[in-house]
Amino acid sequence: MKILDIIAKWMGQLLILSIIIGYFMPFLSYFRPIVSWCLMFLLFSSFLGLDLKMHKFFRKELLLFPIMNWIILPIVVFYASRFLSIDYRIGLFIIVITPPALGSPIIVRLSKGDVEFAVANLVLFNLVSPLIYAFLPSLFFINISEIASPFSVFKSVAIYIFIPLVLSLISRRFFKFKDFILTNIDPFKGVIQLFMVTVVIASSAKQIKDLPISEAILIFSFTLVISFIYYLMGYLITKKNTNMRFTCPVTNGHKNTLLSIITGLSNFNSIVALPSIFYLISHHIWNGMVIYLSNKESLQNK
Numbered sequence: 001m002k003i004l005d006i007i008a009k010w011m012g013q014l015l016i017l018s019i020i021i022g023y024f025m026p027f028l029s030y031f032r033p034i035v036s037w038c039l040m041f042l043l044f045s046s047f048l049g050l051d052l053k054m055h056k057f058f059r060k061e062l063l064l065f066p067i068m069n070w071i072i073l074p075i076v077v078f079y080a081s082r083f084l085s086i087d088y089r090i091g092l093f094i095i096v097i098t099p100p101a102l103g104s105p106i107i108v109r110l111s112k113g114d115v116e117f118a119v120a121n122l123v124l125f126n127l128v129s130p131l132i133y134a135f136l137p138s139l140f141f142i143n144i145s146e147i148a149s150p151f152s153v154f155k156s157v158a159i160y161i162f163i164p165l166v167l168s169l170i171s172r173r174f175f176k177f178k179d180f181i182l183t184n185i186d187p188f189k190g191v192i193q194l195f196m197v198t199v200v201i202a203s204s205a206k207q208i209k210d211l212p213i214s215e216a217i218l219i220f221s222f223t224l225v226i227s228f229i230y231y232l233m234g235y236l237i238t239k240k241n242t243n244m245r246f247t248c249p250v251t252n253g254h255k256n257t258l259l260s261i262i263t264g265l266s267n268f269n270s271i272v273a274l275p276s277i278f279y280l281i282s283h284h285i286w287n288g289m290v291i292y293l294s295n296k297e298s299l300q301n302k
Helices: 002-009 011-024 026-048 060-080 086-097 104-110 115-140 150-171 175-210 213-238 248-253 257-267 270-301
Strands: none
Touching: 011 026, 011 175, 011 270, 026 115, 026 150, 026 175, 026 257, 060 086, 060 115, 060 213, 060 248, 086 115, 086 213, 086 257, 086 270, 104 115, 104 248, 104 270, 115 150, 115 248, 115 257, 150 175, 150 257, 175 257, 175 270, 213 248, 213 270, 248 270, 257 270
8 A cells, every 4th residue: 555655645746747648648538538437436436435424514614615716716717817718717717616626635634634624525515516517607607608508517517426426325335345445446546536637638738739838827827826815815714723724725725627627628618628727736736835834833843
């Protein structure tokens, strides 16, 4: 298991390496048809191992994510991005409303934060995400032809979320099967994520290469600033709570970019997925900073 521990510790750096590999090996896009199935398996495995007790979903800190991600930042990004093309605007908007990343509890654990809270945050807002993806874009971008119908978006996202959830609830009754998945396959979720990122980038390599450098820098800067706001607000709001100040920045800003990329590719122009690809780099820059500050504080307190 030492290799898996290394992957967990250096996940941010390995994801950036996966992006580089996918960019220079576009032939890996051959595996794109199985990416959606991989995402569903990751969700299935995550749901299967969860302790779904209701009291874990009643914490005031859980309000931070919907307020920041579904109320404040959508308005800010909608108006701040008016000078961009409609595809970039939709792409930035989608990443803003995207639910927490499947790997966020791992980053929180490395940051010595509240893993139980991270898991509750992950489950709750991924389950609500089909409704959010369906209706918020159509609410803001009304009468714009590039926006897919709310029902089609809801259907495509709901498949990724609810099929794994239902299968996980059924599988809980088969203890040997559940133990086999959690013991022998679940530890390799990080490897599956790396594979998926590589394939997704390979599938988008042509569009990325065709981007003018100035345009790429601009969109990356947007994602870097958006992610910084998320992490900064998560820290400032909870900085008096030792356990939460290194938890909420991650749970607020670390996004399920694989879901947003697949949603973008399935329902919109492929360019719409590019901001999510850039955000994938951005949020791991801040994840690394959170882990560094947490470890630094731990050393100072010894």
